[in-house]
Amino acid sequence: MKGVQEKSATSRQALALLVPIFKRFRLRLLAGFCALLGVDFLQLIVPKILKKGIDSLAERSADAHSLLLLAALILVIAALVALLRFIWRILIIGFSRILEKRLRVQLFAHLVRMDRSFYHRWSPGSLMAHAGNDLAAVQMACGMGMVAAADALVMSTAAIGFMLAIDVRLTLLALLPMPLLALSTWILSKKMHLRFSMVQQQFGRLTEFARNALVSITLVKGYCLEGAQEKKFSELGATYVRNNLRVAVLQGLLHPMAALAGNTGMLLVLYFGGRMVIGSGMSLGSFVAFITYLAMLIWPMMAVGWVANLGQRGLTSLRRIATILREQPSLKDGGITRIHYHPQAPWIRCSDLSFTYPGTDRPALRNIGAAWSTGIYGITGRSGSGKSTLCRLIVRLYPVDRGMLFLGGRDVNQYSVAAVRKEFAYVGEQTALFSDTIYNNISFGRPGATRKQVEEAAKAALIHAHIIGLDKGYEAKVGEQGVKLSGGQRQRIALARALLSNRRILIIDNGLSALDVSTEQEVFANIRRLYQGRLVLLVSHRVNLLARTREIILLERGKIIATGDHAALYAAGGLYTTMVDKQQDHA
Ligand SMILES: Nc1ncnc2c1ncn2[C@@H]1O[C@H](COP(=O)(O)OP(=O)(O)OP(=O)(O)O)[C@@H](O)[C@H]1O
Ligand SMILES: [Mg+2]
Structure with missing residues (x-):
């Protein structure tokens, strides 16, 4: 499994996770264990009653009345045992379920806060396994494990004690x-x-x-x-x-x-x-009582081995959970939560920006220098040249060193991560849609948006007409059981979500790639209209879109090899010129 290089949590750190939960529910646990003790105590007096009955029979001092009384006593004890068992189960096993739920929520809250560097090390599959198996093992140890341990301890001590008293x-x-x-x-x-x-x-x-x-x-x-x-x-x-x-x-x-x-x-x-x-x-009664105590010992003795195992497994699992919980996001929050854009400073500026993905040794970006303010700007370059990496750094998916990336004239490290992300709407290469209705998929970008705003965004992304043509319209579900959407339709829904979110800066990373030329151009025109006075970074391989941008940067192996508008880059006669000529040949 990935993530073994992580420093794993010690048992002490792992157990510390449980302390607040045990403290919070101490009265409940106390009541549960009292009920458990009650059951053990009652069970232990049954052999005593049997002994009394049998001895009275052996001595021939018994009569129907006294025997009936003993039988009734055993019946009452059985009923009490049943009641107390019910109570401890609800209290203690219930507690272990609450504990499991709390840890699960804590783990999930932690996971959604972690960033991409973390997910390079922990695959979703192994995380799901943790959430499932490890939490279950902890729950078992804190539920049945604890009960069996307490039960075995009390039962065996008492049974052995009584046996010793007999012989x-x-x-x-x-x-x-x-x-x-x-x-x-x-x-x-x-x-x-x-x-x-x-x-x-x-x-x-x-x-x-x-x-x-x-x-x-x-x-x-x-x-x-x-x-x-x-x-x-x-x-x-x-x-x-x-x-x-x-x-x-x-x-x-x-x-x-x-x-x-x-x-x-x-x-x-x-x-x-x-x-x-x-x-x-020895009296016959003592003999029967002795055998009954012995029979009572078998289960605790089996339990000892079983509990030792449950405990060991629970602790190992808890340590794994603690190891994950101890991981810190690699992005550190700066204190500033508001971003001001000064007319003198570019909105976004990269200065000698270099970046190497965690776990690799070849830089994906080298010495990038660029500045963008209002308008639509293009980023292009061959596959693997670093375009998406640059976008990911700008929206703060990965940490960058100080002095390399500036937003509103200030180093991004000075801002809180959330504040920076709120500036951006991002349409990625792989369109991420949830298994939910189309409406919710779009309004996700802006909780509380009105129906009209959602439709406006869908219109701008040229997907409204298609949606209302579906049987359930906006209420149609996306995903495996839902409506089947083409790649271009999915991209436009993702774009509608981004447009609706109405952020200051829009980044489209190949997000229009699956559209046909005329749709693409119309969408582009809408984006230009809506983003008047704001900033759009458009990653694309399409020359006819790039030609409409204010300025293009051309990346090659992580470096900027040319900057300029379409005409200037074309005139330079390099990679860009080849790109243009090839696309025109195809057209
Ligand atoms: N998560 C990652 N971990 C390690 N290396 C990565 C990761 N993502 C990308 N890379 C590497 O970084 C380099 C740049 O990748 P990037 O995704 O930025 O390219 P791109 O220009 O967006 O390509 P495309 O046009 O195919 O989308 C590539 O060499 C790639 O192998
Ligand atoms: Mg890419």
Whole structure:
């Protein structure tokens, strides 16, 4: 997994995450554990009642009335146990769910705040796994894990105590196989967990494979790969079954092992204890009570191994969560939250701006110098020359060193990141639409916009006519289950969103590339009209758009190799001239 180079959080730092939540719910937990103790206490007195009944029978002092009374007592205890069990479950398991929810919200809030450098290191897939598996492991440890630990501790101490009170030697004999039981459940549940995560991983691979094959079904068919895909899928499926069977083997071992250890203890007690009863060293009632206590010990002994495992797993997961939560955004907020544009200073200025992506060693941009104020400006250059990188730096998706990038005459590092982002509307290369209605996709750019404003923006982006032609119009859903939109339609919806947001600076990074020439020109004219007196940076390969901009910068391998308007660049006779000539040949 990526992100291993991160300094992982210590157990102490991880546990610190839980402290405030435990503190906040301490009364609830206290009540829950009291109920749990109540259950244990009541369960422990049942053998005492049995002993009394049986001894009275053995001594022939029992009558129907006294037996009925004892039976009624056992019934009352059973009802109380049921009630208390219900209460502790609600209180403690409920607590673990609340804890899980709080951590999940905390994690999500953190993730949405992180920037792109973070997402280079943590893939969405591994983050989803954290959100799912790790939170579940923490929840288990703080829910059932805590309950089982408390329960096992109380039950085993009390049961052993009572057994010791009945007979010390017999107790030692009966306990002989117990450590073996604890040890074997510990080993087995550890192994089981390992194998179970292999099952989950394999299931992940299986679904990912199916998803990929179905999403790129056209590709699969185009290359006649159906047979090959089926074979691969069947192999993945076979491994999945094999992994599952390996879990089943361990599951099959666990309970028989427990029964074996428990019954060995029982055997010893029956033989030696039985001889004591025969020799009148022990009453029959004590003997029955002893056996009942012994039976009560089997579960806590199994629990010891299981709980140790749950705890260990919970802590490992919590440490991973803490590691993510400790990561800081690489973009530091400056204090200034308002941006003023002075008539003397350019709106945006790059000065000797260089940038290398985290984890790479070749600079994506070198010594860029440019200045833009009002008007529409072009940025062009071959694929991979750094156009998108430049846009990303301007909208503060990555940190830049001091003295390289200025907004309104001030170093961008002096502003808060949010303040800078609010200046920009950005239409990217890949049009990001949500699985939501078209209306919400557009109004996302400006929460609280009126219907009229949304429609105006859609009109300016030349998509309104298409939208109202759809069955549900603006309420049509976008996405897999919704309406199918062409690349150009998606781009225009994204553009409508950007136009609606009405920011001071508009950046279009190849965002008109899928439009046909006449639509493109009309959209361009609308943008020019709406952005009168504001700034538009237009990344494009299209010469006929670039020709309408005030000035163009031409990038090549991260460097500016020419600056000027269309005519000047064309006259220079370099890369730009070749670009123009080639496009005109095609036209
Ligand atoms: N996230 C990233 N991590 C590392 N390197 C990157 C990353 N994104 C881009 N690059 C590299 O930076 C260089 C510039 O990429 P950029 O996306 O800015 O090119 P571009 O000019 O926008 O190309 P295109 O016209 O194809 O969109 C390329 O060499 C690319 O491989
Ligand atoms: Mg690009």
